[in-house]
Amino acid sequence: MNLIDVTRQFKTDDDCLDYLEALRWPDGKTCPYCGHDKLSRIERKSKSKNVRTRLYQCVACNQQFSPTVGTIFHDSHLPLVKWFMALALLIDAKKGISAKQLESHLGVAYRTAWYMAHRIRKAMDKDETEFPKLSGVVEVDETYLGGKTIRPFGGRSAKKKDIVIGLRERGGRIRFMQADDVKSGTLQQIIEAFVDDDVEMIVTDDFKSYPMAVKKFKGKHRTINHSAGYYVTGDDGEIHTNTIESAFSLLKRGIIGNYHFVSIKHLGRYLAEFEHRFNERKNPERFDETLRRMVNTEPIQYAELTA
Numbered sequence: 001m002n003l004i005d006v007t008r009q010f011k012t013d014d015d016c017l018d019y020l021e022a023l024r025w026p027d028g029k030t031c032p033y034c035g036h037d038k039l040s041r042i043e044r045k046s047k048s049k050n051v052r053t054r055l056y057q058c059v060a061c062n063q064q065f066s067p068t069v070g071t072i073f074h075d076s077h078l079p080l081v082k083w084f085m086a087l088a089l090l091i092d093a094k095k096g097i098s099a100k101q102l103e104s105h106l107g108v109a110y111r112t113a114w115y116m117a118h119r120i121r122k123a124m125d126k127d128e129t130e131f132p133k134l135s136g137v138v139e140v141d142e143t144y145l146g147g148k149t150i151r152p153f154g155g156r157s158a159k160k161k162d163i164v165i166g167l168r169e170r171g172g173r174i175r176f177m178q179a180d181d182v183k184s185g186t187l188q189q190i191i192e193a194f195v196d197d198d199v200e201m202i203v204t205d206d207f208k209s210y211p212m213a214v215k216k217f218k219g220k221h222r223t224i225n226h227s228a229g230y231y232v233t234g235d236d237g238e239i240h241t242n243t244i245e246s247a248f249s250l251l252k253r254g255i256i257g258n259y260h261f262v263s264i265k266h267l268g269r270y271l272a273e274f275e276h277r278f279n280e281r282k283n284p285e286r287f288d289e290t291l292r293r294m295v296n297t298e299p300i301q302y303a304e305l306t307a
Helices: 003-009 013-024 080-092 099-106 110-124 184-194 242-259 267-279 286-295 302-306
Strands: 039-043 054-058 137-145 162-169 174-179 201-205 221-224
Touching: 003 080, 013 080, 013 286, 080 099, 080 110, 080 267, 080 286, 099 110, 110 267, 110 286, 110 302, 137 184, 137 242, 162 184, 162 242, 162 267, 174 184, 174 242, 174 267, 242 267
Parallel strands: 137 201, 201 221
Antiparallel strands: 039 054, 137 162, 162 174
C-alpha cells in the first residue's frame, strides 16, 4: 500500500479505526482487559480533537476502551490519518525520511514528527525470537558510524565511532546489530545468535577477530583478503562481502544524507528501521505488517526518549 492508496482509503479517523479493528481483532472484538467478547458500542461526538470518537464498553467488567487502547496510538492526540501517512512515507523511503520532512509533509510540529518516527521505528524492531536465523551463504562485516571528534591531551584528534555489525544472507535478509567492540567474543555471540548451524558458508574479510568468532562453523568459513587488495575470489567468484557492504552503503547514505546526526542512544531504532525496510522491500503487505506491529507494540514514552 503506497501513499496514494493510503490517502485514498483513509480519508477520516473512522476509516483508520475500522482498519485497526480488523487488524487487531480478526476473529471479532474482545475486551483488552478481561478478554470477554460481549461489548456495547458507544458513539460520541468529540468536542475536542484529543478525544477518540469511538468507544466500547465491556458487558463483563464494565471497562470502556477505544480500538487504540494499549497500542502505539493510545496516548497520541494526533489524527490517525496522519499516523497512517507517516507510516506510508517511512516504510517506502529507501534511505529514510527525516523528522523535518515529516513535519513539512504532515503539517505537525517538529517534536511531534520526531516522536512519531521513533515510535514507528520501535515497532519495526524485531528481537531474536521473531527473526529466523540466516542460512545459505551469509556475509558478515563491521562498520563504524558517526562519532564526535575528541582531542586527547598531547595526541592527534580522533573520532569515537559507533560500531555496527552486519550480517546478510545472500538473496535474503539482513541483520544490523550495535556492538561495544569488535573482539572475537563479541562477534561470536552475535554470529551464533543469528546464523543457522546448518549454514552453507560464512564469508568475512581478513579481520583478525573472525577466525575465533566463527570457530563453531568448522570448515564453513571463507575469507576475502582485503589487505592484499582482493575483493572477489573463488572458482565462481563466490568469496566476497560485496552484498553486506552495499547494505552498509545504503545505511550510511541514509544517515548522512537524511538524518545527518544519529545519537548512539537512538541508533538501535534507526538500524531496526533500515533492517525492517530492506527485509520487507518485496513484501506487498509491508504496510499492513508494520501497522499490525504498531498495534501490538507498547508505546515508548517521550520522557524515555529524551532522558
